[in-house]
Amino acid sequence: MKNGVGVAQNIVLFGGTSEIGQAIIHKLVKPGVSHVVLVSRDIDAADQQIAEIAERYPDLDVHHVRFNADDSASMVHVVAEVAQQVGDIDVAVIAQGLLQEGVDYYADPAALVPVADVNFTGTMVLMYALAAQMRSQGYGKMVLLSSVAGERVRKGNPAYGATKAGIDGFALALDHELVGSGVSVLVVRPGFVTTKMTKGMDKAPFSTDAETVASAVGKAVGTSKTVIWVPGLLQYMFMILKNLPTAVWRRLPL
Amino acid sequence: MVMQRLSGWGRTAWTVADLVHTTEVDVFRSTIGAAGERGVISRGLGRSYGAAAQNAGGIVLEMTAENDPMGIDADFDPLTGLLTVAASVSIDAILRMCVPQGWFIPVTPGTRFVTVGGAIASDIHGKNHHIDGSFGQHVRSLTLMLSNGEIVELSPDQNPAWFWATVGGMGLTGVVLRATVAMLKIESSRVEVETVRLENFDAVCAAMSADGVDDDYRYSVAWVDLLATGAAMGRGVLTRGDHAAASKVDNKEPLAYDPRLTVSAPGWVPNGLLNKWSIKAFNEAWYRKAPAKSHIGLESIPAFFHPLDGVNRWNRLYGKQGFIQYQFIVPLDRTDVLRKVIEKFSGAGVASFLAVLKRMGPQNAAPMSFPTEGWTLTLDMAAGISGLAELLSEVDSLVLDAGGRHYLAKDSHVSASAVRRGYPRIDEWMSTQEEMDPIGLWRSDLSRRLGLVDHRRSL
Numbered sequence: 001m002k003n004g005v006g007v008a009q010n011i012v013l014f015g016g017t018s019e020i021g022q023a024i025i026h027k028l029v030k031p032g033v034s035h036v037v038l039v040s041r042d043i044d045a046a047d048q049q050i051a052e053i054a055e056r057y058p059d060l061d062v063h064h065v066r067f068n069a070d071d072s073a074s075m076v077h078v079v080a081e082v083a084q085q086v087g088d089i090d091v092a093v094i095a096q097g098l099l100q101e102g103v104d105y106y107a108d109p110a111a112l113v114p115v116a117d118v119n120f121t122g123t124m125v126l127m128y129a130l131a132a133q134m135r136s137q138g139y140g141k142m143v144l145l146s147s148v149a150g151e152r153v154r155k156g157n158p159a160y161g162a163t164k165a166g167i168d169g170f171a172l173a174l175d176h177e178l179v180g181s182g183v184s185v186l187v188v189r190p191g192f193v194t195t196k197m198t199k200g201m202d203k204a205p206f207s208t209d210a211e212t213v214a215s216a217v218g219k220a221v222g223t224s225k226t227v228i229w230v231p232g233l234l235q236y237m238f239m240i241l242k243n244l245p246t247a248v249w250r251r252l253p254l
Numbered sequence: 255m256v257m258q259r260l261s262g263w264g265r266t267a268w269t270v271a272d273l274v275h276t277t278e279v280d281v282f283r284s285t286i287g288a289a290g291e292r293g294v295i296s297r298g299l300g301r302s303y304g305a306a307a308q309n310a311g312g313i314v315l316e317m318t319a320e321n322d323p324m325g326i327d328a329d330f331d332p333l334t335g336l337l338t339v340a341a342s343v344s345i346d347a348i349l350r351m352c353v354p355q356g357w358f359i360p361v362t363p364g365t366r367f368v369t370v371g372g373a374i375a376s377d378i379h380g381k382n383h384h385i386d387g388s389f390g391q392h393v394r395s396l397t398l399m400l401s402n403g404e405i406v407e408l409s410p411d412q413n414p415a416w417f418w419a420t421v422g423g424m425g426l427t428g429v430v431l432r433a434t435v436a437m438l439k440i441e442s443s444r445v446e447v448e449t450v451r452l453e454n455f456d457a458v459c460a461a462m463s464a465d466g467v468d469d470d471y472r473y474s475v476a477w478v479d480l481l482a483t484g485a486a487m488g489r490g491v492l493t494r495g496d497h498a499a500a501s502k503v504d505n506k507e508p509l510a511y512d513p514r515l516t517v518s519a520p521g522w523v524p525n526g527l528l529n530k531w532s533i534k535a536f537n538e539a540w541y542r543k544a545p546a547k548s549h550i551g552l553e554s555i556p557a558f559f560h561p562l563d564g565v566n567r568w569n570r571l572y573g574k575q576g577f578i579q580y581q582f583i584v585p586l587d588r589t590d591v592l593r594k595v596i597e598k599f600s601g602a603g604v605a606s607f608l609a610v611l612k613r614m615g616p617q618n619a620a621p622m623s624f625p626t627e628g629w630t631l632t633l634d635m636a637a638g639i640s641g642l643a644e645l646l647s648e649v650d651s652l653v654l655d656a657g658g659r660h661y662l663a664k665d666s667h668v669s670a671s672a673v674r675r676g677y678p679r680i681d682e683w684m685s686t687q688e689e690m691d692p693i694g695l696w697r698s699d700l701s702r703r704l705g706l707v708d709h710r711r712s713l
Contacts, residue, residue: 004266004578004666005643031647138270138310182270
């Protein structure tokens with residue numbers, strides 16, 4: 001669980017090499033954290049990025065668990081393995097994601113399957129597995145990295161947007177189901193984040209960076225908030241954008 | 255099964271557990287028999303500040319007898335002053351029963367709303383620690399239900415290792431069912447109190463030192479103003495006294511006792527009501543209210559011992575974010591550390607509504623009992639202050655480096671390593687605990703955070 005000053009003891013990052021995920025871990029690790037688990041495909045890459053934290057907190061144990069984010073069915077075992085290593089999972093940051101910008105789905109429609117597996121199917125299985133574990137603990141927080149791309153799916157990469165829309169809706173409803181169990185979900189909806197995943201892409205308006213997203217998560221994770229937007233202004237922009245008539249929405253240079 | 259969100263008195267770190275309210279031994283036994291791998295912890299009136307009496311995902315046995323229609327489950331002999339009482343009974347109920355008969359609880363904390371079970375588990379102390387020691391020293395015997403359902407009788411002579419592991423054992427050795435406590439004889443329900451204002455921290459420490467007259471008073475404690483700066487840093491109001499003789503009380507019924515709750519804190523309070531400015535104003539008023547010259551007067555038991563009980567649910571005053579109470583002790587010769595700690599908090603702009611300083615007497619035989627010869631300082635602060643985790647970790651290091659430690663009944667943040675350093679007899683206690691509870695049934699959020707029991711033992 002967390003202690004009296006809001007510090008969680010055991011923190012797990014799914015998508016251990018995610019830049020935003022790593023930035024969030026940097027914010028959440030404070031005196032009082034005992035275990036950090038990085039769950040990733042590439043253990044060496046994940047380890048490199050956490051080395052600096054490990055140095056700063058000698059009491060902190062860093063663990064690694066390997067997973068394939070597109071192997072949805074394996075998520076149950078992944079959660080069991082994490083719990084076996086550290087005991088309770090107090091905060092789970094769910095940051096795995098696949099964008100696949102520039103793939104021609106008209107030429108190869110099946111290429112979108114891994115996008116759906118990583119962003120949607122696998123994440124749903126993971127979140128149910130985490131919810132079951134956390135419910136038995138009487139405490140737990142899942143932080144889901146969603147995206148404004150799911151708020152109103154647009155052309156360009158509709159498959160990606162649709163997976164984000166789906167997982168965002170799932171997470172909110174799951175949070176609702178978990179009321180009273182001590183377990184809750186924080187859905188994080190960043191705008192365009194400049195990271196390696198978006199390298200080379202044109203910046204969208206209201207773009208942000210991993211550090212800003214991490215700060216916002218750090219502030220919200222100890223509260224009862226269910227959704228945060230980064231930057232916060234996007235919440236109000238999307239209130240308008242979501243309700244624009246289709247004809248107007250389609251003409252917007254987004 | 256009632257799933258219930260629970261926290262300590264500080265209203266932080268809420269977790270959900272299966273809450274079973276009972277005072278029936280049979281229900282205890284069937285409940286612990288059916289417990290899952292998250293285990294069981296007992297809970298009294300929930301006055302420990304942190305996570306001592308909560309058990310996320312497990313069972314919490316809530317044992318309180320506040321509204322028991324059968325009256326207080328206790329046998330009291332007014333000739334010997336020996337009180338045998340159910341663990342679920344509160345000090346409040348005991349005082350109502352015993353004060354009119356001329357007996358007082360030998361040790362009381364700053365609130366009378368704690369149960370006897372909680373008082374033993376936390377080995378609570380009061381303003382008389384330098385003279386009378388802590389609660390465990392006044393317990394003549396107790397009965398305990400072990401994790402296998404067996405009931406054992408423990409006393410300082412009969413199985414002392416198990417007795418002293420239970421005193422200060424944070425409920426992790428079993429469920430205390432009953433205890434026999436040696437009460438303190440009093441002639442009146444008034445306390446003769448000397449109040450004096452002291453202009454800085456050195457003056458407070460000097461007045462309370464063991465070389466002075468402090469040992470002439472049964473009760474002694476100082477309130478310290480942590481927001482005063484410069485020459486007035488650590489100024490305080492020292493109150494000392496003892497139970498007044500009947501002849502001093504101008505009353506036909508010197509033992510009359512009528513504690514009342516005066517006001518209730520509202521259910522909702524804006525976050526930040528207790529801030530640097532409001533507390534500063536309060537501290538100034540409190541300091542000015544105390545007489546500049548030493549003054550002797552009579553005070554009631556509630557006014558002297560339990561001032562905070564005057565405001566029902568005062569813990570809500572910190573708003574939704576809750577608060578933490580930081581209590582530590584350092585050896586007598588380390589007043590320099592107290593000073594450094596005060597400077598660290600005031601340097602960081604952390605306001606403390608209450609800061610209480612007390613000189614403690616020698617430690618008792620319990621390995622996990624908090625009090626030991628030294629100075630204990632207690633402060634409370636809003637839990638939502640930014641950077642508090644880092645600040646407290648720095649202060650923890652100062653305390654531990656000086657050979658000090660933290661009070662587990664108040665604690666809500668220290669690490670497992672801090673408890674290992676602060677309590678050198680922890681391994682001895684853990685092996686006794688394992689002997690008493692081989693299946694590892696007793697668990698709490700506190701024991702998980704601090705690694706007090708080996709949670710890998712499977713149920």
